[in-house]
Amino acid sequence: MSEARRAAVAAMLGARSMAVIGASPRPDSFGSRMVIEAQRGSARVHLVNPHYDRIGDTLCAPSMTDLDDDVDLVLLGVPDEALLEQLESAVAIGARGAVLFGSAHGLRDKVTAISTSSGMAVCGAGCMGFINNARGVRALGYLEPDPLPSGGISLITHSGSAFSTLLRARRGFGFRLAVSSGQELVTNTADYVEFALDDPDTRSIALLMETPRDVPRLRKALLRAAGQGVPVVILTVGGSPRGKAMVAAHSGALAGDRAAWHAFCAATGAVHVGDLAEFADTLELFSATKRSRRGGVATVHDSGAERALVADLAHDLGIEFADLANDTLATIGALLDDGLAATNPLDVWGTGADTRNLFGRCLRAMVDDPGVGVTALAVDLVTEFDDDTAYADAVLDVAAETQAPIAVVASVSSAIDQTTAQRLRDYGIPVLEGARSGLAALGHLARWPLPVEEVPSRDRRREIGASASEVLAAYGIPVVESRSADSLAQVVAVAAAIGYPVVLKTVGVLHKTEVGGVVLGLADEAALTAAYRKMAQRLGAAVTVETMVDGGVEISVGFVRDDAFGPLVVVAAGGTLIELMQDRVVAYPPLSRPGALRMLDSLRMAPLLAGWRGAPAVDIDALADVIASVSQLAVDRGNEFDAVEANPVIATPHGVIAVDAVMIRRQP
Structure with missing residues (x-):
């Protein structure tokens, strides 16, 4: 400014x-x-x-x-x-x-x-x-x-x-x-x-x-x-409207408004929330002066059923409970009535006797655990008619003796006793007014500060060719050998030069597989001749002949241009399953190799990359380098293209290679 x-x-x-x-x-x-x-x-x-x-x-x-x-x-x-x-x-x-x-x-x-x-x-x-x-x-x-x-x-x-x-x-x-x-x-x-x-x-x-x-x-x-x-x-x-490229390209169709916002927030260290309830709970939790040590969440309950509900919600929200240390478990176990187990989340309710001491000592044990980032008493905080029920006192006792964050999470906002809630708030104890929104807020605080990696955004423009493959190759991304042909004689000559087996692809069609415009594994001239004649009759004489790549895991890597945010990198499950799998992650460029690795870790198919059921792991560093290179292409050329997508990029234990690519230039 x-x-x-x-x-x-x-x-x-x-x-x-x-x-x-x-x-x-x-x-x-x-x-x-x-x-x-x-x-x-x-x-x-x-x-x-x-x-x-x-x-x-x-x-x-x-x-x-x-x-x-x-x-x-x-x-x-x-x-x-x-x-x-x-x-x-x-x-x-x-x-x-x-x-x-x-x-x-x-x-x-x-x-x-x-x-x-x-x-x-x-x-x-x-x-x-x-x-x-x-x-x-x-x-x-x-x-x-x-x-x-x-x-x-x-x-x-x-x-x-x-x-x-x-x-x-x-x-x-x-x-x-x-x-x-x-x-x-x-x-x-x-x-x-x-x-x-x-x-x-x-x-x-x-x-x-x-x-x-x-x-x-x-x-x-x-x-x-x-x-x-x-x-x-x-x-x-709402957010910005999708650009035309986000509809036209495979990866663009997968990058929605929320995905763009999420990528932007992740790149800037901002906490992205989903609704006003989560907004208010998160603001109240962050308004307390005590900050997380960056660890897991720990919760103490007076209900086994509500403890299970919180565990279910945490699973849905991707929030991790802290693994408590053995000393912590032993301390808590010695306090519990028979039949209750020392776990996280923890159900403390037994006979209900001496709640101030029992709940306070369990909360203190969790607060002191080095693996716990934020601790909460998850009770409904209703108006109490029993003199020995003293949840607020238990929390206040612990808060007075620690600099670690502690909060109360209630499930039904209309049932909260406002006098008790105000008493807690007067002493700086956040009262979060919904199980889902409150748990989400705890997760935000436990992870904060979010890792922010500023990658220098230097223009490293390279001379690029006319085709998508040439663009990728100019940025150091391995691509299969591919040559054009528009007659049977040229097709046969190209295949002989490249070496069998080969892949035959039609030209000028975006979704080639859907129209029968791709034939894989052509092992000899006879098979190639038959495939070309059939393809040329239906789709035209212009084709490419490419090296056949067997095996590996298919990934889609590219970028799409959003009208507001500019180019966004999209990594997804690749090949023909890209829309069906709906497994993708969006990031704001530029990205380093560590940032690219975090994207890959976020995919549901990440276990396939690491080696699934005895299969060898792929060269994950080489795949991350492809993502980082596409990211740099997005920074350098994002104003020239609505979309660039390499799909699939085949990842193997010995490296990666892009076997197909789509490029959509921006219209004036």
Whole structure:
């Protein structure tokens, strides 16, 4: 972000004076709400409306040019037909920022042009405004909690509804900054994240995004957050539309919007969540000051059935329970009633006697285990009618004696005793309000910080040929020998030069196998002649003759271009089973060999690569090098192609080789 842009954003979000355009005395009107919220804040407030001389005890000016004070920020609560005129007036008086509440339908390009040329920051259009809780600035068109709970979260959301929901959530977190950014015509999420990271008291960043804008700058900002140790939690909704290449190419059809977001988050160290419940639970857990040691999850239960439910959910979510040390198991085992086993997850309930001591000592044993990253008491936290049931006391006892993270996970939010929950939260104990969402949040904290490997993105362009195989070969990817022919005589001559057995393929068809355009294992001239005559009659004379490769494991490696994120590397189960298997992983380039190896480890077919049921393992390093090379091709040439795919790449114990490839150039 340029210094001028950074300064404009800071002046907008930290406004010392603001003008409310369209101020109104009418109760419950938009203009009235703007005034109420502005006057709740710390900025000097000027009211502008030609229809009033005074609103309440405050003078009202007929226009912005009649104001006798410098104005940092204007709130434009005007209809779209008056928007451009008022925005130009804001520029004329030197305002540094504006909030556009309306949709600006049909005016967006002009709004952007006016604001950009003047260097003005703009929140919106189609937004609810913002609150800078650290500075006391309230620039809203709708009434929100006053005071807003204070804390370390900077929230930026494209959704106005979610903005209000999170501000009113009554959870164990609070805000430094909360921005309803709307359409982001001028100032975007990357700007707000940079502003938040300039604030040393920002403890975490929460993003709710529909469409990514200015991805390179956003990526840079998120990497900066990772470097500063500030967790970023991202809930994505919808996402960018698929490009044509993502439909046309095999691998493109497999790379959906969520996959693109997941790859982007993985590349920047951000925590990617699935819904608002997981968003809120994760934010509450990360808002606690205690961080994970990076280990597994440990949970203590008062119900065998709910313990089994949590184990099932963890399996679905891919969350690992910690393997407890022998000393830990012995300590816990000595505390349990007969018939209960020391395990993780742990069912403690026996006679129910002395819950404070029993649950507290079991929790403490888990908290102290070096393999445990985060510990939770997983009980429903209902209102208790038995005097000896003291779950909250047990957790508070342990939390007071450790710096390791500990939380409470409840299953049914409506059954939570709010007094008990608030007591826990007052002492910094997160109360997670759903079994699935809470367990997912525990998994996020246990794995944080996520590994972020910055691979230098240097342009290593090479001279490339016209065909997909030539493109791959230019980047050091082994490809089978392949020669073109368009007559029987040429086909026979090429095969003799290459050496039998050979593969015969038609030319100009994307999915050759589906139309009978590939014949494998042609062992001699007679077999080749028969196959060519049949293929030429149906599909045309133009073919390629290629070296036959036997055995190995088939993998698809390529990249597709997403309209918002740019090129994305896709690795999948290869060959004709690519769509059927639906086994793929998407990553944001560039990738090193370790990054490529992580992609391969994420495939369900990874055991095949490692050697399945006595089969030899493939040359996994050579396969990872192919992925890294395709990644570099994506970085260098991603603007030239909608898709490049090598499918299949055949991996064997002795190396890898691409036996077919597809290349789709971008249309002007």
